[in-house]
Amino acid sequence: MHAGESAIEAHALGMRYRRGWALKDCSFRLPAGRICGLVGPNGAGKTTLLSIAARVLEPTQGTLSVFGAAPGSADSGRTAFLAQDKPLFRRFTVAETLRLGRELNPGWDQRTAEDVVRAGDVPLDARIGSLSGGLRSRVALALALGKRPDLLLLDEPMADLDPVARQEVMGTLLAETAERGTTLLMSTHVLAELENVCDYLVVLSGGEVRLAGDVEELLSVHTVVTGAKEGEDLPASLAQHSLVESRVSGRQFTALIRSEGPAAGRWETDSPNLEELLIAYLRSPGAAPLITPTAQARAYDTRTVAA
């Protein structure tokens, strides 16, 4: 991996199921080595995007390249995908599951895989079918980390873990990815889980990319303003700014704006935290999309996308 490399580049990606489009014209870039949160309401297209990146699904339109490689190239060993339903063989024991991982993956790391399992007190001789949902998640994560992937795709990995296990598993994930420079793309509905973990973000809604970029960069171009309403309305001068979301309570208003310049007016201004930024965008599907320069798909390169 070298500096400036893209882990994922999506160009005009579209996925249509029988009932309609799950992804529409999605273009973005995830630089290598980042820890990226994938956020969006139910049905936004997160699982569809992860499945396309994992080569489990083929897009209807556009392309998605992983480390510059098109689908069908011999580079799929660099990616591991932990699907939401954590598919594992129920009749296998935990030890047999890890052995299968070792046999199928040339770069297998048995120590890491066993450490992840042991940290959750999962007995190695237990059958997968007899484990709780959370323990099964842990085995699936051990299998994904044991592959020592360069790109790790996780679909709501913490959903069925208890709070203590969440913290411990997140710590393991971060330690492993930091040590190896792994790129992590992880969907979640628990926004608090992203703070202090992710340094990159992709927000989807209605199958479209709404926000993409470096977390610090995204936060720095937004401002929370609070002030007095003008009569029943927001102050007219607020219209000079690109408004993401506003709320009124009593005589006060609070708004999240894109800070193109100083927020003129007798308002208090503050920086949003990540959760505030995400909630504002999730509540306002009409706000203009924002894709920061590092997250913009680069010029179309026919060498890298030729199948």
Ligand SMILES: Nc1ncnc2c1ncn2[C@@H]1O[C@H](COP(=O)(O)OP(=O)(O)OP(=O)(O)O)[C@@H](O)[C@H]1O
């Ligand atoms: N196999 C499928 N066949 C038909 N439609 C599908 C299929 N999978 C997903 N969809 C539809 O595509 C859209 C996007 O679904 P997807 O599962 O990617 O969203 P999501 O963001 O992962 O949702 P959630 O947060 O609920 O997991 C939804 O409208 C869903 O109903």
